[in-house]
Amino acid sequence: MRHAPRRTSALLAVVSALVLLFMTACTSGSSTQSGAAPTEEKLAPATTSPSVTTNVAMEPAAGSTDVNPVTPVTLTAQDGILSDVVMTNEGGEPVQGTLSPDLLSWTSAEPLGYAKTYNVTANTTSIEGVVKPFESQIQTLNPTNLVSVSTVPSKSGQTFGVGMPLIVKFDEPISDKAKAEQFMTVTTNNGTTGAWYWFSDKEAHWRPKDYYQPGTQVTLDVKIFGQDLGGGLYGQEDRQVSFTIGDSMVSEVSDIDKQLRVYQNGTLIKTFPASLGMDKYPSQSGIHVVQEKYEMKIMDSSTWGLPTDAPDGYYLEVPWATRISMSGEFVHAAPWSVADQGIRNTSHGCVGISMENGQWFYENATYGDIVVIKDTKAQLKATDGWGDWNVPWDEWQAGGKK
Incomplete structure (x- = not known):
């Protein structure tokens, strides 16, 4: 036959006795047999006495410093039950916590703060009905x-x-x-x-x-x-x-045929004639990701080192601009190059399409959509905006600059 641990049995006895005490006290006003003293006169009243020790274990230990703010604070009654547990910060605001159903322990339920002092008070009641206060203080760590x-x-x-x-x-x-x-x-x-x-x-x-x-x-x-x-x-x-x-929206454009094809969930839904970057300013082959959108975008060649007054320089408003790299590549409306689209490259690296097609692409593109450029003389770097997909998976798993 197995026996319950002595501490568990003792705690159960404490709780049972105290519950009986409180229930009996609550019925002291009921009728009794003739000649019997009222029940409440038979009970030893609850007292607060320094001569009776009701132990409380605290974790982290009472008086601890450098306490991690995510470490729960727990109080455990080692002789009796807990009540009136209050934990407060320096401003007197309470820290939320939960008292166990058996009234034997209390645990804080929210993170603390760095470099703070917290006060903890509680009462414990022994099986003899003796109430004893508990007070403590802890300090949390102060990171450098x-x-x-x-x-x-x-x-x-x-x-x-x-x-x-x-x-x-x-x-x-x-x-x-x-x-x-x-x-x-x-x-x-x-x-x-x-x-x-x-x-x-x-x-x-x-x-x-x-x-x-x-x-x-x-x-x-x-x-x-x-x-x-x-x-x-x-x-x-x-x-x-x-x-x-x-939905999956993956667009592909090759410098060979200069057609921008849009696939939705694997099905080709649109084909747009396009003009890519001219030989001096080639579009970058690789997997691009949509990361910004503008109904109208000021494009200024001086932002990437080409003066606006240079022969190829520019400063102009560009409609329906969808950014696909941080080095200045966009899919955008280019009404000035419609005659060249699908035939020759005239841009400084962007994918230019007609006004109507540019608006459609802008309105249907979502951040995170894929645009793949192929068969050009330049290569998109993984560090160029959201160029993550240009790193091979085996290399990606190695973790980069660790």
Whole structure:
């Protein structure tokens, strides 16, 4: 025959006795047999006495300093039950917590702050009905340096194309990238395989092995608050962003036939004659990703080193401009080159199409859509905007600049 541990049995006895005590006290006003004293006169009243010890164990230990703010604070009654537990910060604001159903323990239910002092008070009641107060104080750690993060996408609830990258940017360099990745989690509703790749000490991108499947739901959790990311650098706050992948929209254009073909969920839906970059300013072959859209965009050649008053310089308003790289490539309406589209290249690297076709592309393109340029003399770099898909998967899995 197995016996319950002595502490468990004792605690059950305490709780049972106290419940009986309180129930009996609540019925003291009911009728009794003739000659019997009222029930409440038979009970020892609850008292507060320093001569009776009711132990409370606290974790982290009472008086601790350098407490991690994400570590839960727990109180456990070692003799009796808990009541009136209050934990407050320096401003007197309460910290939320939960008392266990058996009244034997209390646990904080929210993160604390860095470099803060917290006061904890509680009462414990022994089986003899003796109430004893408990008081303590703890201090949380004070990091020497904090790091914050921003993400792309930056807000939840949006819908993106099948090539949308996930980007985490830190405002301080990360020395232990493997450790940081432990707190950067990507989950999907269909088990999409992906990996992190570091473009610098401050910027990491996550992408799948292949384009997302339409309908994929993606959530990024960056849970760095309270975490040492290496060298005493602690996360300032957590970030979370969720989004959905919409229809697959993949466009392809070859410098051979100069036709921009748009495929929706694998089906060809549009073909547009196009003019690409001329020989001096070739469009870049590679996998581009839609990342900005403008109904009207001022394009200024001086922003990439060509003076506007040079023979090939320009400063003009361009309608229906959809950015596909950060080096200045757009798919845009180019009414001035309609006669050349599908025949010869006249641009400085952009994919020019007619006004009508440019408007259609602008209105139907989504951030994260794919545009593939082929058969030109230049190659898109992975570091050019969202050029993630130009890194081979085996190389991507190696993690980049670790």
